[in-house]
Amino acid sequence: MKKTGWILAILIIPIMTGCQPAQQQKTADISRKDRLVANENLNLKNQLKQCQKEIEKQKTLLEQCRRENLKIQTDAGSTATFLMDQLPKDLMEEVERLTQENERLKAEIEGLQKAEKVQADANGLQAR
Numbered sequence: 001m002k003k004t005g006w007i008l009a010i011l012i013i014p015i016m017t018g019c020q021p022a023q024q025q026k027t028a029d030i031s032r033k034d035r036l037v038a039n040e041n042l043n044l045k046n047q048l049k050q051c052q053k054e055i056e057k058q059k060t061l062l063e064q065c066r067r068e069n070l071k072i073q074t075d076a077g078s079t080a081t082f083l084m085d086q087l088p089k090d091l092m093e094e095v096e097r098l099t100q101e102n103e104r105l106k107a108e109i110e111g112l113q114k115a116e117k118v119q120a121d122a123n124g125l126q127a128r
Helices: 002-128
Strands: none
Touching: none
16 A cells, blocks of 8 residues: 555656646736736726717817807897898888989980980081
8 A cells, every 4th residue: 555655646746746837837828818908908998088088078079069050040040130121121222212213314315315316407407
């Protein structure tokens, strides 16, 4: 029995010592991978924070643009109301006044043309 114990001890000890370096290597690889993954996670978290800051900045700009757009629409609405209400009245009055002046000038031109024709006829009769 003592021999069996020694034989087993002699066989088990080299096996255990032979496995240890491989196991240590695996542990070192796992530890290295863990560090790489942790480093990548930190980088991703930093990128996420930067993206969230950029999103907040863009939301603020969007809200500011919406307020400016609303103000422009409000201002344009009052201007459009003025243009639709006041300007057509003024324009129609101006068109009416110009139409009357145009008619008066046409009549004056016709009168001058008739007077010129009469004078030309009178000059033609005198020349004979």
